[in-house]
Amino acid sequence: MLILVVVLTPMLIIAANLLLYDSAPIASSPDVHYASFSVGGRTFHLTYLATNQSTLEKGLMGKKVTDTTTELFVFPKAGYYSFWMYGVNSSLDIMWVYTPPGASTGSFVYLALGAPPCQVSVACTSYQPTADANYVIEARAGFAAANGIEVGTSVTFG
Numbered sequence: 001m002l003i004l005v006v007v008l009t010p011m012l013i014i015a016a017n018l019l020l021y022d023s024a025p026i027a028s029s030p031d032v033h034y035a036s037f038s039v040g041g042r043t044f045h046l047t048y049l050a051t052n053q054s055t056l057e058k059g060l061m062g063k064k065v066t067d068t069t070t071e072l073f074v075f076p077k078a079g080y081y082s083f084w085m086y087g088v089n090s091s092l093d094i095m096w097v098y099t100p101p102g103a104s105t106g107s108f109v110y111l112a113l114g115a116p117p118c119q120v121s122v123a124c125t126s127y128q129p130t131a132d133a134n135y136v137i138e139a140r141a142g143f144a145a146a147n148g149i150e151v152g153t154s155v156t157f158g
Contacts, residue, residue, distance in 0.1 A: 050074065076134075085118045091117060093140070093141055113145070
């Protein structure tokens, strides 16, 4: 029993801190209405667009993810926004993008490829970029490799 307390208590404290840190309110970005993005001469339709607190928090949780499913998360300013895979039904590529203020073209600054789904919140990995980003694109695992996306690759939103 003592072993359970010694092992589980620090894990629960860390998980609670991650949840508190990751759940800080984020201002909405209602003026962004992108419908697609282009990479390497190919254009992809956005399935979902997250621009307010509730859609940013929900992401692809509980949604069917296919090879063509994409979601764009829009943040009001560049920052180090972390993501987790709680309640997601498929492994995903999570791709952070930075675009200069007022621009629709930017570049990928960090990639978490093949992030596996997680159904137990205290056991979920938190993915955080090493560079500022103001957009995040989620797509089914393998999307980045299939489309030549690497850190530094250019992307244009439209």
